[in-house]
Amino acid sequence: MPDMATQTEPSRERRAPLSRERVLETAVAIADESGIDSLTMRHLAEALGVEAMSLYYHVANKEAVLDGIADVIVDEINQAVSRVDQPTAEDDWKVAMRTRILTAREVLLEHRWAPEVMESRTNVSPGVIRYFDGLLGIFRGGGFSYDLAHHALHALGSRALGFTQELFEPEDDAGDEESMEMLEQMAGQFPHLVGMLAEVVHDDPDSTLGWCDDQVEFEFGLDLILDGLDRLRTGT
């Protein structure tokens, strides 16, 4: 019988045996809490109360860990998606697609490291095949030809999974004074950008360079594409 006396021990009263599942689960936790860069084999082992070399009995190498945690997230997406799944309202493929993609996005927003890792995977996991098969199903249900559905998936790209990699990521350190100062310097060189920012500032004096609402922009882009596809579908 294990002693239940001192609960204040390192992490767990009696180490659960190491396993691929426990390794990946812990890896996800580390990435969630401290970012993907601090997910090293040595940290991972330490968090599991084990030596780094022990991991290699359960996973081939670090690439396999990254493959694994990408899978974990995709599975989470597939579960979330199947939970939300509506009775597929016949005609309206667009709302089905929209809600499915935004559901995937919700999952990814809890794992900010995931997009980067997923993009860096070369071989596709059964999980993402499964997800894309589902999207294809929605397109087909909406009357898309296979050919158009195929183009559609490419047009969506990573948006299909709920994310876009932002090129401008102004951080939240965009100090008002600093950016306004920069703005004045740029006025000559970048007239259109400065004009745009001036209007934004006029409309909302509190906003700065970091004013963009990612969720709003994501949905704008998504709807733009879905509407365009619907037009191609109906030949409008």
Place this chain on the structure above:
Amino acid sequence: MPDMATQTEPSRERRAPLSRERVLETAVAIADESGIDSLTMRHLAEALGVEAMSLYYHVANKEAVLDGIADVIVDEINQAVSRVDQPTAEDDWKVAMRTRILTAREVLLEHRWAPEVMESRTNVSPGVIRYFDGLLGIFRGGGFSYDLAHHALHALGSRALGFTQELFEPEDDAGDEESMEMLEQMAGQFPHLVGMLAEVVHDDPDSTLGWCDDQVEFEFGLDLILDGLDRLRTGT
């Protein structure tokens, strides 16, 4: 007078002095030839015929090198773009935008590592600001409000710079037999995907999972977005 006798020396007859420019130039060459992973401070130094620590006199650290080579590529894009620049055919903003983006894409196709590096940069360089200011100019010339132009840039995302990160990158090792085998196994689980692939194979018996034409798909997605934006602009 330096001896011009033996031209078969290591790299250059007399080392040009080290400089930030030479460091970045060489870094780009290494990334082009051997991929971004083999761009290490030590390799970089070796290629320059110098010790690794000498680099730190000209660049702050490795992040600064990555910032730097991203800049080099963006500058190359800006140059290419300004070379192609048409007299901005008044009404037709779409062709101006299209050719500009496809020009940027041509540059990126010569530096396959660049998209990844550019996405990983957090602070925006003057070069990309300059590029986006140009795009904004085209939108404005086409009669876009600042607000719509702003949404438009977000909707384009990385496409604005000429690339999309493909989620499926089937490599070119997609052996015919292997994929056909896999196809049969998947038939039950992934009906829509298998259906689509069956049709593709029927239309073009030589094609496999790696049949997608990246350029075609890029242009499809781009035109879909540009057409959508044009509709929003004219309120159609």
Place this chain on the structure above:
DNA sequence: ACCTGAACACCGTTCAAGT
């Protein structure tokens, strides 16, 4: 002003060895 040697704190990974 520019470059270097030696050293540090980290990586991922192998391999023979322990239980």
Place this chain on the structure above:
DNA sequence: ACCTGAACACCGTTCAAGT
């Protein structure tokens, strides 16, 4: 079957020292 110690070949980076 599962885990480990010692070691290897690599990272980026520092700091005091050379010219």
